[in-house]
Amino acid sequence: MYLPEINFLTANNIPDVLRINARADYAWPESVIREDLQSSSQNEMTYIGAFATTTEAPLLGYAVLGREKRAGILMLLIVDKDFQRQGVGTQLLLAVGDCAMYLHMRRLRLRVKKSNIGAIALYSKMSFISETVRRGYYSTGEDAIEMSAALPLKIKL
Ligand SMILES: CC(C)(COP(=O)(O)OP(=O)(O)OC[C@H]1O[C@@H](n2cnc3c(N)ncnc32)[C@H](O)[C@@H]1OP(=O)(O)O)[C@@H](O)C(=O)NCCC(=O)NCCS
Numbered sequence: 001m002y003l004p005e006i007n008f009l010t011a012n013n014i015p016d017v018l019r020i021n022a023r024a025d026y027a028w029p030e031s032v033i034r035e036d037l038q039s040s041s042q043n044e045m046t047y048i049g050a051f052a053t054t055t056e057a058p059l060l061g062y063a064v065l066g067r068e069k070r071a072g073i074l075m076l077l078i079v080d081k082d083f084q085r086q087g088v089g090t091q092l093l094l095a096v097g098d099c100a101m102y103l104h105m106r107r108l109r110l111r112v113k114k115s116n117i118g119a120i121a122l123y124s125k126m127s128f129i130s131e132t133v134r135r136g137y138y139s140t141g142e143d144a145i146e147m148s149a150a151l152p153l154k155i156k157l
Pocket of ligand 1: 088
């Protein structure tokens with residue numbers, strides 16, 4: 001297990017986010033990242049990062065929390081390939097859950113590709129349950145599974 005330092009991301013972290021995105025199979029366009037992180041009010045999208053605890057403190061992964069009515073939405077979760085399966089995704093998810101509770105949200109929702117077995121395993125371990133399947137939700141035609149969990153998130157042991 002790796003214990004990262006968790007913190008909010010700011011415009012200073014744009015290069016770190018772009019570096020993670022360049023190595024990821026899927027990420028948002030640079031223009032979206034820049035707009036979100038440079039905007040003075042980040043009320044709609046909260047970016048949370050996991051940093052290595054070395055002096056260079058590189059970003060290991062990040063998550064984006066959005067809002068849909070009274071629920072929080074996990075918009076994105078990416079961990080650098082070299083740091084996967086070390087608990088970083090779990091710790092980011094827990095931080096997203098804490099942040100959502102602070103913003104008075106009672107549930108956290110997300111959509112995930114049906115084929116993304118690893119992410120679904122992580123979400124299930126964090127007590128998310130599958131609610132509906134959205135047929136052909138993604139541009140590739142792939143189905144999305146909608147999952148949600150009550151806050152605070154609980155890890156199933
Ligand atoms: C999904 C993702 C964020 C998981 O991050 P991570 O840091 O590797 O996750 P963790 O180490 O905290 O994993 C916790 C548990 O989740 C499950 N899990 C995570 N990745 C898994 C995988 N590839 N296969 C099976 N189970 C997996 C395991 O139960 C794991 O516990 P274990 O390692 O003790 O077996 C990471 O694989 C990733 O960035 N993938 C690409 C982007 C993506 O698909 N994001 C989700 C979009 S909805």
